[in-house]
Amino acid sequence: MKKSESPSHADHSATAEAQNARPDAGIATGEEHYRHVLEALPAALFTTDAQGQITFYNRAWAELTGRPPDAPEPWRVTLRLFRPDGTELKPEEYPLAVTLRENRPVRGMELLAERHDGTRVPLLPYPTPLYDASGNLIGALNMLVDISERKSAEVQQRALRSELNHRVKNNMQMLQSLLGAAEREAQSPEARAVLGDAARRVGAMAAAQHSLYDADTSRFEARPFVEALCRNASQAFGRHADIHIEETSGVLSNDAAVPLALIVNELITNAVRHGKGGRTRVGIKISLVKNDREWTLSVEDDGPGFEMKEPRRRASGLGLVSGLARQLGGTLEVTMPRGARCVVRFGGMRAESH
């Protein structure tokens, strides 16, 4: 409970006397000077004794608390304090009360102070213990910094982010619709197939976009992401595909969202195209799990399998999947346990947040 250094009243008078004896001293000292300094301080400041009774306050504090000009001295008022979420603080939770009780400064505690006219001001308080020459706690000072501007900037930034996100989702939706419309109006089967593929790729990217920025701005959870992709695929392929999610785990970096969405879309499309084997629908199992530092994405169908050849194209099919796997710092492996099983393993920096 002791502190070795202390700005005590006794010390100041001694210094003041010494200074006044030398009128040509360059730096002003003395109680009156300090008082002027504190009065001119743009931040609200007050001091209390060890029991929490106010012993001094400056002009900025009087203005903050809404002291009427004709108020009687001493002007002792306690503002009601609230957390940013709106819940009220109990008196023993007030930052200054904590400082006096626990003999330590309190920092970083954002508050809303309710003035007598009912308005609330966002503040950052700086309650700090005061000690005498022997190191005994004799009270505390509290400086209240008005952070209204900072708060309104935060609100503005949140609004802008929300608008941007909304705009991106809308634009992706439009892209998908434009391609879908072009597909319907196309004359040749090849044109329809190509446009259909393009529309589904944009759809997968849109589903990925929707999964972002939920709770975290830099990462997303595997489960809801895979669910969104499967919903998107089910809508695209309807009764042709029976899609089941086997297992999902972990949290991925935003950078992995679009590559994974395109990979999953391509593998599901392949399964629907080649995995029905004479039936009306294909069963597809998908999983995305994290083991230690490595991720494994698996898309498996119950079809007849296929003959693995070097893909001639890189912008679609397994050529695209392969290139995107490489972008994720990973590899693609194809096996045929029952039907076709395509596994993309990736990990490290490109999947985690960096």
Added chain:
Amino acid sequence: MPVSLNAGAKVSSMSGGAQGRENSRSGVDTASEKELEPPRILVVEDDFVVSLEVESALTEAGFEVVGVANSAEEAEHRASEQRPDLIVMDIRLATDRDGVDAALTIFRATGIRSIFATAHADALTKERAAAARPLAWVAKPYSMTSLVGTVKDALSELRG
């Protein structure tokens, strides 16, 4: 029977493109043969789909894309191995070290200069990159036409 399509950098790639491909050349050319050969370009771009477009546009314009790297380390490796005439360097890469880091290392080791592509060409980045003597700065997203034009201008500058 498992078939592995290893998309990592070392194994030969899926297709005729330069993705992850090792393309060795003989070191001896006569002066006239050299002039007839297309300019050789290394592309450094970590977005696979964008890299396909860049490679395609440059190849169609008559250049030889000697490789596509997607990390600073791979870029440095390919540059010293392939000795391209210039590099089209994406600045933001998936790894810790970015395109500017790679360009600096490559320039110091080989003297090969880069055309930088980035969405944020801020003063600090340009300052960092200055020591690598950039050939040009291209703002992302760029059209393939403007990229090809920038490459042609840069090659003229290099030929002197």
